[in-house]
Amino acid sequence: MLEIRNLHVTVDDKPILRGLDLEVRAGEVHAIMGPNGSGKSTLAHVLAGREGYVVTQGEIRYMGRDLLALAPEERAREGIFLAFQYPVEIPGVANIYLLKAALNAMRRHRGESELDAVDFLALVKGKLKLMDMDEALLYRAVNEGFSGGEKKRNEILQMAVLEPRLAILDETDSGLDIDALKVVANGVNAMRSPERAMILVTHYQRLLDYIRPDRVHVLALGRIALSGGPDLAQDLERRGYGWVEGWVQAEAQKRHAASAGGAG
Amino acid sequence: MRIGPEEPCVPGFVSAYPSLAVQLPGAAVPWLRRSRDEAFERFAALGLPTTRDEDWKYTSVAAIARRVFRVDGAIEVSDEVRAVVLRHAIEGTQRMVFVDGHFVPGLSQPATLQATLPEGARVGSLAQAVEARADDVEPLFAAAGDAADGFSALNAALWSDGAWIDLAAGVALEAPVHLLFVTTRSDSASFPRNLIRAGEGASATVIEHHVGPDGASYLSDTVTRIVLGRGARIAHTKLQQEGRKAFHVADVAAEQGQDSAFVSHALAFGGQLSRAAIATRLGAEGCDAKLAGLYVGSGRQHIDHHTCIDHAAPRGTSRELYKGVLDEAARAVFNGRVIVRPDAQRSDALQSNRNLLLSEDAEVDTKPQLEIWADDVKCAHGATVGQLDADQLHYLRARGIAEGDARALLIRAFAADALAGIEHGPLRARLESLLPGALPEAA
Numbered sequence: 131m132l133e134i135r136n137l138h139v140t141v142d143d144k145p146i147l148r149g150l151d152l153e154v155r156a157g158e159v160h161a162i163m164g165p166n167g168s169g170k171s172t173l174a175h176v177l178a179g180r181e182g183y184v185v186t187q188g189e190i191r192y193m194g195r196d197l198l199a200l201a202p203e204e205r206a207r208e209g210i211f212l213a214f215q216y217p218v219e220i221p222g223v224a225n226i227y228l229l230k231a232a233l234n235a236m237r238r239h240r241g242e243s244e245l246d247a248v249d250f251l252a253l254v255k256g257k258l259k260l261m262d263m264d265e266a267l268l269y270r271a272v273n274e275g276f277s278g279g280e281k282k283r284n285e286i287l288q289m290a291v292l293e294p295r296l297a298i299l300d301e302t303d304s305g306l307d308i309d310a311l312k313v314v315a316n317g318v319n320a321m322r323s324p325e326r327a328m329i330l331v332t333h334y335q336r337l338l339d340y341i342r343p344d345r346v347h348v349l350a351l352g353r354i355a356l357s358g359g360p361d362l363a364q365d366l367e368r369r370g371y372g373w374v375e376g377w378v379q380a381e382a383q384k385r386h387a388a389s390a391g392g393a394g
Numbered sequence: 395m396r397i398g399p400e401e402p403c404v405p406g407f408v409s410a411y412p413s414l415a416v417q418l419p420g421a422a423v424p425w426l427r428r429s430r431d432e433a434f435e436r437f438a439a440l441g442l443p444t445t446r447d448e449d450w451k452y453t454s455v456a457a458i459a460r461r462v463f464r465v466d467g468a469i470e471v472s473d474e475v476r477a478v479v480l481r482h483a484i485e486g487t488q489r490m491v492f493v494d495g496h497f498v499p500g501l502s503q504p505a506t507l508q509a510t511l512p513e514g515a516r517v518g519s520l521a522q523a524v525e526a527r528a529d530d531v532e533p534l535f536a537a538a539g540d541a542a543d544g545f546s547a548l549n550a551a552l553w554s555d556g557a558w559i560d561l562a563a564g565v566a567l568e569a570p571v572h573l574l575f576v577t578t579r580s581d582s583a584s585f586p587r588n589l590i591r592a593g594e595g596a597s598a599t600v601i602e603h604h605v606g607p608d609g610a611s612y613l614s615d616t617v618t619r620i621v622l623g624r625g626a627r628i629a630h631t632k633l634q635q636e637g638r639k640a641f642h643v644a645d646v647a648a649e650q651g652q653d654s655a656f657v658s659h660a661l662a663f664g665g666q667l668s669r670a671a672i673a674t675r676l677g678a679e680g681c682d683a684k685l686a687g688l689y690v691g692s693g694r695q696h697i698d699h700h701t702c703i704d705h706a707a708p709r710g711t712s713r714e715l716y717k718g719v720l721d722e723a724a725r726a727v728f729n730g731r732v733i734v735r736p737d738a739q740r741s742d743a744l745q746s747n748r749n750l751l752l753s754e755d756a757e758v759d760t761k762p763q764l765e766i767w768a769d770d771v772k773c774a775h776g777a778t779v780g781q782l783d784a785d786q787l788h789y790l791r792a793r794g795i796a797e798g799d800a801r802a803l804l805i806r807a808f809a810a811d812a813l814a815g816i817e818h819g820p821l822r823a824r825l826e827s828l829l830p831g832a833l834p835e836a837a
């Protein structure tokens with residue numbers, strides 16, 4: 131579903147991603163971990179098409195197409211959903227209005243008819259229940275004055291309504307209390323399907339206890355430094371990222387020495 | 395820029411006045427004739443304001459001064475005019491239509507307005523009123539006060555018609571009165587004048603709506619005077635949708651009695667150069683004034699709002715919110731004056747002006763002007779100028795909403811609270827449909 135090859139990304143001329151490779155197939159759940167500032171959110175933003183993230187090298191293919199050629203809204207309509215690490219507050223736009231506009235944009239794109247108010251409300255109320263959210267949040271402005279946890283739940287509510295093909299959850303678990311974490315994990319698990327892929331960006335093993343990933347990756351020094359099965363997350367928890375970075379640097383030095391030797 | 399005597403606008407009116415004066419409504423009514431003559435003398439002495447006048451510092455009317463405008467007595471009601479009226483009609487209102495400054499009963503709705511009104515309510519043409527019952531109208535003229543500048547003086551001299559709304563104590567008009575002023579001719583000047591009086595406890599909603607063709611260059615010089623008795627409530631909405639080459643200069647002033655409520659909305663969309671002065675005087679205890687405004691400009695439009703809220707008595711509350719959305723090389727001026735006089739203890743005044751610039755060339759000059767002479771008062775003001783928020787825009791797009799729709803949605807969200815106080819649903823819907831990028835009203 132998603133193939134990222136040799137991705138180099140700069141932000142304000144600062145190189146952040148430097149040769150990242152990743153492949154995610156339909157039905158899989160991948161976890162991406164890594165130290166603060168390593169570029170996890172950068173990767174998420176590049177996938178969602180945020181302006182200001184410049185791809186200088188490499189390619190991203192999604193469903194066999196060149197993802198980078200699509201505008202953010204086209205990516206969304208093609209089924210990419212990013213649950214933001216920092217959901218944006220939009221005063222003056224009702225949460226329910228955004229949900230409806232987003233869902234109908236998606237449906238129009240798929241050649242389906244728009245949902246009428248009654249069907250839409252029934253759909254949203256079902257998802258609200260799943261997310262254990264208060265209906266009142268629907269009628270408030272998008273994320274305005276929401277607590278940290280409410281914002282994260284609201285992201286997953288949107289995901290549940292929009293039913294994406296590829297969901298990227300950027301630290302959706304951060305700032306959630308234990309009960310909320312379970313609710314969010316349930317919401318995510320309910321959406322696991324053979325047609326859908328998910329990328330979970332997280333710092334904590336805890337989330338992965340609830341949502342068991344197929345693969346775990348460590349992003350360090352601008353690339354996927356290490357990949358493994360679900361147990362890798364536990365190793366990381368024990369040993370910290372210093373271990374991975376030290377290892378990556380040693381590898382890089384070896385390569386450098388080898389190429390210098392080759393030239394001489 | 396100094397407007398010299400060589401500029402043709404003022405001399406043009408000076409040479410036209412003697413022959414106009416004898417044809418204008420109430421020419422045979424001595425006090426009115428005198429009042430017109432005095433106003434005209436004042437106009438001739440003042441001329442048009444220049445950017446040396448503090449109140450006109452950011453708005454040059456040189457483009458008006460260079461022109462000679464025609465004032466026509468006769469009007470023509472073509473099919474085109476009928477279509478314009480239908481297009482601008484607002485559902486659920488009682489409509490009075492004025493074409494090129496003259497009341498046209500045939501386009502008004504219902505045609506026999508007076509018959510549908512409650513007892514004690516008078517809603518009609520000011521021109522007809524001065525002809526038929528000059529003595530009833532005189533006190534309202536007296537209360538209208540002196541003209542502050544050349545435009546107001548010129549209107550006082552040359553007004554051709556307008557609405558006369560006079561409500562006896564306790565009379566409530568249920569449906570809003572929609573005053574639709576249609577200009578049809580290029581190079582013309584029209585001078586609508588509206589006089590509104592609400593007796594004790596009376597209430598009404600008045601929509602003052604100015605429209606004209608985009609291709610025509612003309613001048614609308616308008617004056618509205620509102621007098622509110624004790625406990626009265628007037629909601630006045632001024633909707634400026636003049637043609638894109640038009641000049642529009644408006645002067646709205648209210649005088650509030652005890653415990654009265656004045657709700658003003660000033661909405662500006664059209665015109666090449668437009669200026670609206672909106673003023674209210676909280677003249678007795680316990681008044682409430684709400685002033686909201688929204689100006690939307692693009693191209694090279696220039697839109698100026700000068701407001702004045704004069705707390706002249708204790709325990710008055712005023713709330714003011716003006717918002718602007720400016721694209722391309724549009725330019726706006728907002729000057730919000732708030733006066734709290736020494737006697738006006740326990741006044742409570744809030745003012746806010748927020749501007750959204752959609753292009754690098756758009757510009758706004760915003761200036762609060764607070765004059766507080768009492769000590770036991772609550773007063774606050776704030777002004778902001780900003781752009782659309784890139785994070786918000788991206789967030790909406792990341793949810794599948796097209797960029798243009800996302801921008802329109804954010805603009806609508808920005809403007810929402812400036813329109814929130816408009817109670818008449820069809821009017822609010824109309825206004826929302828006029829916002830940039832908005833879907834047509836029917837959608």
Ligand SMILES: Nc1ncnc2c1ncn2[C@@H]1O[C@H](COP(=O)(O)OP(=O)(O)OP(=O)(O)O)[C@@H](O)[C@H]1O
Pocket residue numbers: 141142144146164165166167168169170171172173215
């Ligand atoms: N607009 C910007 N200008 C300059 N540097 C930026 C900008 N945006 C991000 N960066 C830098 O890019 C790097 C990667 O940031 P990113 O947000 O992707 O990290 P992260 O892995 O998500 O971290 P965290 O775990 O803290 O969320 C950081 O060093 C950050 O400071």
Ligand SMILES: [Mg+2]
Pocket residue numbers: 170171172215300301
């Ligand atoms: Mg991050």
